[in-house]
Amino acid sequence: MKGMTVIVRTTASWVKILIFLFGINIVLFGHLTPGGGFAGGVILASSYILLMLAFGREFAEKNLSLSLSSKLDCAGALLFAAVALVGLCYGGGLFFWNFIHQKYFPDTGNAITLYSAGIIPLSNIAIGLKVGASLFMVILALSAFRPTESGDQKE
Amino acid sequence: MTIFYVLLLFIIIAAIIAVETDMLLSAVICVGAIGFGGSLMFLFLRAPDIAITQIVVEVLGLIVLIRATISRDSTFISGDREFFGMVVSFVILLAIGLAGVGVLQTLPHFGTPVFTKAADAASSIYIRDGLAKTGAANLVSAVILDFRAYDTLGEATVLFTSIIGAMVILRRKSKKALEEQES
Numbered sequence: 001m002k003g004m005t006v007i008v009r010t011t012a013s014w015v016k017i018l019i020f021l022f023g024i025n026i027v028l029f030g031h032l033t034p035g036g037g038f039a040g041g042v043i044l045a046s047s048y049i050l051l052m053l054a055f056g057r058e059f060a061e062k063n064l065s066l067s068l069s070s071k072l073d074c075a076g077a078l079l080f081a082a083v084a085l086v087g088l089c090y091g092g093g094l095f096f097w098n099f100i101h102q103k104y105f106p107d108t109g110n111a112i113t114l115y116s117a118g119i120i121p122l123s124n125i126a127i128g129l130k131v132g133a134s135l136f137m138v139i140l141a142l143s144a145f146r147p148t149e150s151g152d153q154k155e
Numbered sequence: 156m157t158i159f160y161v162l163l164l165f166i167i168i169a170a171i172i173a174v175e176t177d178m179l180l181s182a183v184i185c186v187g188a189i190g191f192g193g194s195l196m197f198l199f200l201r202a203p204d205i206a207i208t209q210i211v212v213e214v215l216g217l218i219v220l221i222r223a224t225i226s227r228d229s230t231f232i233s234g235d236r237e238f239f240g241m242v243v244s245f246v247i248l249l250a251i252g253l254a255g256v257g258v259l260q261t262l263p264h265f266g267t268p269v270f271t272k273a274a275d276a277a278s279s280i281y282i283r284d285g286l287a288k289t290g291a292a293n294l295v296s297a298v299i300l301d302f303r304a305y306d307t308l309g310e311a312t313v314l315f316t317s318i319i320g321a322m323v324i325l326r327r328k329s330k331k332a333l334e335e336q337e338s
Contacts, residue, residue: 026207031291034203036299042211049218070322077315084308096304101290117291123300123307130311134318139219141325 003056012054019047027128031117037127044132049139057143066140069133076130083119083126158199166192177232179224187217204295 003009027040052060087097101118115121166189173185190213197206263272270279281298291297299307 031293031296031300033293034295035207036204036293036296039204039208039211042208042215046211046215049215053218073315073318077311080308080311084304096301096308098289098301112292117289117297118301120289120291120296120300123304124296127307127311131314134314135215138318138321139215141322142219143222 003059004054008054012050016047016050019043019050023047023128023132027124028114028121030124031120032112032114037124038131040124041128041131042135044128045135045139048136052140052143057140061140064136066137069137069140072129072133073137076126076128076133079126080123080130083122087119159196162192162196162199166196179232180221182232183217183220183224186220187213190216204293 023040023043023046025040026035026043027037030036030040048060048064051063084096087099088095090097090099096119098118098120100122101116169185169188169192173182173189176182176185190209194206194209194213197203197209263269268278270276270282281294281302285294285297285302286292289297289301291301
């Protein structure tokens with residue numbers, strides 16, 4: 001797959017960074033505004049899928065390779081499990097105990113700030129990493145091995 | 156209230172076209188129309204979290220389905236329906252519809268939350284204590300990542316396992332093809 005025309009390529013090269021920043025915004029402000037880790041992760045993956053559709057699979061794989069995205073996937077899952085385990089070990093004694101909020105910011109006076117919700121932004125970042133990387137991996141794999149006209153598998 | 160009936164009619168018409176049409180590409184586009192109608196319904200029901208997730212996943216799924224459709228050789232659906240299969244599906248639909256009507260009698264009226272009927276429902280506790288206990292202004296995030304975070308961990312595990320399965324299946328196929336090319 002070799003990508004699309006010049007018009008699509010130019011538009012994609014301008015729009016891709018806006019989509020990526022919108023995904024980061026949705027992930028980071030998931031505890032204040034509608035959104036969250038899952039939706040933000042899908043938006044992050046869709047910015048790379050736009051690259052893949054416009055410039056071809058090799059260009060997208062050069063930007064975010066399959067091994068790096070699988071590492072990001074595992075890092076997101078491990079970060080989410082680590083947040084849960086720190087809550088268990090760090091004095092709360094409960095799985096997913098909100099240790100940052102309960103220990104350091106127990107008052108609700110500064111509720112509408114970026115760090116007010118304790119472990120919820122951390123979990124949002126972990127789930128966003130995980131969902132984005134794994135969806136990009138699946139679509140890369142689905143588009144990589146599709147059959148050509150002669151019937152054999154294209155690389 | 157009228158907007159929901161209009162959107163419901165739109166979704167039902169799109170679903171019927173998606174089943175009945177002969178072209179694969181228009182069936183895929185009708186599936187996308189169903190998803191966008193559902194997203195609009197969530198937006199009018201004041202559930203923006205679900206609406207954002209629905210529309211984003213719908214766009215991504217539509218891209219994947221259209222690419223899979225275009226790369227196929229035969230984009231037309233052929234073949235007739237069996238009479239026995241249609242009768243069985245009508246009977247099953249009738250049974251599920253009757254059961255749904257029976258369930259609808261016991262539900263609270265459309266638009267009235269459960270905690271107005273039962274004072275000790277879990278949702279009233281979330282709404283009353285959610286900000287003080289978690290510090291998150293978005294109560295949906297507070298529920299899925301703090302009160303019910305164990306569910307989210309299970310969902311993440313399901314996603315992780317399914318991705319591993321998909322990668323294993325797709326990779327084995329390509330390795331086999333590469334070996335055949337070499338030999």
